[in-house]
Amino acid sequence: MNRPDYLNSENKEPVARSIPAEQYQAGTGGNALAPDAQKVLRNTYALLAMTLVFSAVMAGVSMAVNAPSFGLLTLVVAIGLMFAIHKTANSVAGIALTFVFTGFMGFTLGPLLNMVAGMQGGGATIGLALGGTGVTFLMMSAFGMSTKRDLSGWGKVLFAGFIVAIIGGVVGYLFNIPALSLAISAIVIPLSAALISYETNSIVRGGQTNYVLATVSLYVSIYNLFANLLVLLGVFGSDD
Numbered sequence: 166m167n168r169p170d171y172l173n174s175e176n177k178e179p180v181a182r183s184i185p186a187e188q189y190q191a192g193t194g195g196n197a198l199a200p201d202a203q204k205v206l207r208n209t210y211a212l213l214a215m216t217l218v219f220s221a222v223m224a225g226v227s228m229a230v231n232a233p234s235f236g237l238l239t240l241v242v243a244i245g246l247m248f249a250i251h252k253t254a255n256s257v258a259g260i261a262l263t264f265v266f267t268g269f270m271g272f273t274l275g276p277l278l279n280m281v282a283g284m285q286g287g288g289a290t291i292g293l294a295l296g297g298t299g300v301t302f303l304m305m306s307a308f309g310m311s312t313k314r315d316l317s318g319w320g321k322v323l324f325a326g327f328i329v330a331i332i333g334g335v336v337g338y339l340f341n342i343p344a345l346s347l348a349i350s351a352i353v354i355p356l357s358a359a360l361i362s363y364e365t366n367s368i369v370r371g372g373q374t375n376y377v378l379a380t381v382s383l384y385v386s387i388y389n390l391f392a393n394l395l396v397l398l399g400v401f402g403s404d405d
Contacts, residue, residue: 198310198369205368206310208376212263213383219264220271220384227275234276237338240331242269250381259377266381270388277392281399294394301390305358309365316366323363326356347400350393357389 198206235242246266253259281287309316330353337345364382367373373382 199371201374202369202371205374205376205379206365209368209379209383212260212376212380216263216267216380216384217387220267220274220388223268223271224274224278227272228279228282230275231279232272232275235273237335239270239273240335247381247385250377254375254377263377263381263384267384270384274388274392277395281395284399287399290398291395294391294398297394298387298391301358302361302387305361306365309362310369312362312366314366315370316363317370317372319359319363323356323360326352330356347397350396353389353393354397357386357393360386 243266246262246269250259250262250266253262278291281290284290330349333345333349333352336342337349361383364373364379364386368379373379
């Protein structure tokens, strides 16, 4: 059985090194992916699958121990870990930190999952959020890979949108404004869906050549999709 490429790297080379832009092989035309794009995409999906499983395990652990909500500490730690991953993305440390990051984020989902699970029909709500996240990921990934458009222009809009969402989320949390928090959740869902297409399209076109960074970006999109769908479905599906 062939192992993923990142497990076959030589010890003397960075495990997740980026492919220099000038060496990135172009496609042969049509919808065919360049060999380097195929490699980055394959490694990204392999690492993403492993981190999602690990994240789900940590979420289960969090639920089992009835962990408390981390509040704004989640945002602070997440930003710190993402900064560290960007600094080490071309090394084994980058992969290790990716698991630390996704494990931590999974653990922070425990309180939300316990809250929704305790509602009437909570299990169905969680299943619906999972299903919606999975379908959205598949559809937006397919669009990012198949479209002939260059989606790089979405970058600035997405960045600005997430900054506004973060600020709004912090304000809603600090001043206890539920309506604002719900509005932010409704904004983050389409932003996260668009980020999936943007990142996938970037890999296909050679804009993103590091699968560790691509994995983190896609993981954050999936996490935000699921968490915010869970919030909205939990609120509007509750009889309380």
